[in-house]
Each structure stands twice: as structure tokens, then as C-alpha cells.
Amino acid sequence: MSQPSIPTPRTRLVREPDRAVYDREAAYQILDEGFLCHVGFAVDGQPFVIPTSYGRKDDNLLIHGSAASRMLRQLKDGIPVCVTVTLLDGLVLARSIFNHSMNYRSVVVLGKATLVDQPEEKLEALRLLSEHIIPGRWADVRQPNERELKATSVLKVPIEEFSAKVRKGPVVDDEEDYSFPTWAGIIPLETRVGTPIDDARLLPGRAVPEYARRYSR
Numbered sequence: 001m002s003q004p005s006i007p008t009p010r011t012r013l014v015r016e017p018d019r020a021v022y023d024r025e026a027a028y029q030i031l032d033e034g035f036l037c038h039v040g041f042a043v044d045g046q047p048f049v050i051p052t053s054y055g056r057k058d059d060n061l062l063i064h065g066s067a068a069s070r071m072l073r074q075l076k077d078g079i080p081v082c083v084t085v086t087l088l089d090g091l092v093l094a095r096s097i098f099n100h101s102m103n104y105r106s107v108v109v110l111g112k113a114t115l116v117d118q119p120e121e122k123l124e125a126l127r128l129l130s131e132h133i134i135p136g137r138w139a140d141v142r143q144p145n146e147r148e149l150k151a152t153s154v155l156k157v158p159i160e161e162f163s164a165k166v167r168k169g170p171v172v173d174d175e176e177d178y179s180f181p182t183w184a185g186i187i188p189l190e191t192r193v194g195t196p197i198d199d200a201r202l203l204p205g206r207a208v209p210e211y212a213r214r215y216s217r
Contacts, residue, residue: 010110011163021164030105030164031056031085033217035133039063039113039155040082054083055125055132056159061109062116062125063155078112083157089168091187095177103168103186110161116154125154136211191217 005022007013013020021027037054040047053064061083090103116122123144130138144152171184193215196208 005162007163008110008161011108011161013163013165016165016167019165019167021166023164024159024162026166027107027159027162027164028056030087030107031061031159032132034085034087035217037061037063037083037085040084041079041113053129053133054085055129057125057128059159061157061159062129063113063157064126064129065153065155066151078114081111081113081155081157083109083111088189090189092167092171093184093187094171095173095180095182095184099171099173099177101167101172105164105166107162107164109157109159111157111159113155113157116156119149122149122154125156126152129154134211134215136209140209140211193217 005024007020007022011022031054035053035055036051038049038051040049042048050065055062063083084106086104086106088102088104092101092103094100116125126144126149127138170186173184196212196215198206198208
């Protein structure tokens with residue numbers, strides 16, 4: 001396990017600090033398992049939060065976007081952003097409604113997003129985004145043409161100021177509530193991968209590729 005990073009005043013957890021994780025390797029494990037992030041930013045004092053896909057390259061987040069998006073129109077020398085990724089593992093049902101909770105793993109990254117605009121770097125970033133979501137797909141499909149590249153954007157956010165937060169384990173009730181006559185426990189939650197479904201216009205003889213048939217997260 002890598003050495004814990006030193007939290008900044010903005011990333012140090014104040015509420016439930018026992019759930020804080022500042023280890024970079026542990027944070028990267030969470031980031032590498034997810035593929036949907038929420039990007040928060042402000043435009044003229046109005047906050048926005050946008051869900052989008054992402055990938056990771058070493059100590060950088062790569063965020064997918066549209067060249068026509070509101071966020072991209074604010075990019076000059078970069079825009080301050082808050083990027084969050086959350087994996088939900090279970091509902092924690094306590095005896096007291098106050099003590100209900102969730103088991104989860106989350107990461108918050110604060111930084112400045114800059115545009116990846118060099119053609120070769122942008123194409124490689126898009127490949128990394130694709131491989132993060134479904135490894136093996138990029139080499140099996142048509143590559144983006146010039147028009148598609150212009151319509152697509154990739155933002156890069158250094159993973160420098162970050163923190164993770166993890167809640168796992170059983171119900172925690174107040175001692176006097178353990179005698180309350182109701183069920184308490186965990187409802188596990190997980191992302192389930194179903195059987196791939198052929199597209200209606202699939203060419204004859206095209207079998208489901210191994211990376212789709214055996215896909216897991």
C-alpha cells in the first residue's frame with residue numbers, strides 16, 4: 001500500500017473523519033472500478049453538476065465531454081472543478097431511522113480542468129476512456145473521424161488534491177435501541193452484468209466478443 005497523501009484544508013473530512021481515506025492507491029482502486037463521475041463547476045456564480053464518463057491515466061483524470069457543452073465554453077486557462085465518484089455497496093437498515101446509512105466508497109478530486117487539444121493526445125485520451133469502460137472495444141470498432149473528434153472534448157484534471165470516504169460493515173445503533181422489536185441489517189447492492197443483446201441490424205455471423213460476453217466490473 002502506498003503512503004497516505006496529506007489532506008488539504010479543503011479535502012480533510014470533518015464529518016465522520018474515521019471514514020476518511022487519504023491513500024492514493026486506495027482512491028485509485030475506487031476510481032478504476034467506477035466509470036461515471038459528476039463534475040461540479042460554477043458559471044457566473046451559478047453552480048452546475050454534470051454526469052459524464054471518465055478514465056484515469058496515472059495521476060490524471062480524463063473526463064469525456066461535448067465540444068458544445070457549457071463547461072467547455074468556460075475553458076480558457078482552465079476551470080476549477082470538483083469531481084466525485086461514488087460506488088454504492090449496500091443499504092444499512094438500523095433500528096433507529098436516525099442511524100440508517102449506506103455502505104459506499106467515494107472519491108472527491110478538486111483541481112483545475114484543462115482541455116486536451118493536441119490531436120494525438122486527444123485520440124489517445126479517448127482510447128483510454130474507452131478502455132476504462134470496456135477493455136478491448138477500441139480496437140474492435142471504427143475509429144473516430146475528424147468531424148467526430150472536433151465534436152468531442154476531453155478534459156484533464158490532475159489528481160493532486162483529493163480524498164476518499166468509505167463506509168462498510170454492520171448496523172451501528174444506539175445501545176438502548178438494540179432491544180427495539182424490528183428487523184435490522186444490510187441490503188447488499190451491486191452492479192449486475194446481464195447477457196449481451198444483439199443489435200437488430202447486426203451483420204450475420206457476428207458473435208458476441210469475449211470482452212462483452214465476460215464483462216465484469
